[in-house]
Amino acid sequence: MSVDRExxxxxxxxxxxxxxxxxxxxxxxxxxxxxxxxxxxxxLVVLEMTVPITPSSVGLYAGVIVGVFLLTLGLVVAAVSHFDDETV
Known part of the structure; x- marks a missing residue:
């Protein structure tokens, strides 16, 4: 399968x-x-750790969680895209 990589x-x-x-x-x-x-x-209690609810703490938590999730998803997609469709 040919992948157009721009x-x-x-x-x-x-x-x-x-x-x-x-x-x-x-x-x-x-x-x-x-x-x-x-x-x-x-x-807010996260993994038995109490975090005060402030804009900076909740914003940092949301950014880190979403960033780690998207990075992991991107790495999985990159790893899977290296497989050849005809050999699997």
Whole structure:
């Protein structure tokens, strides 16, 4: 199977992944800003570790989680794409 590899595709993919991570970070920061006043939560327990709910902590948490997930997914897709379809 022939794969058309353009030089801009990898840059576009990395840009999209970084944009998705940035959107998750901003969404987490907004959630951290509005959640304490709307629901009354003061802290969040993650893996038996208590984290105060602030815009920076929730934004950082969301950005790291989404970034690690997308990086892992990208590495799995890159590894799988190296297999030859005719030999499998």
């Amino acid at each position: 030089p801009g595709n990898r840059r576009r993919l990395v840009g999209t992944l970084l944009a998705a991570t940035a959107v998750a970070t901003v969404g987490g920061a907004l959630l951290g800003f509005f959640l304490p006043t709307a629901v009354g939560l003061e802290e």
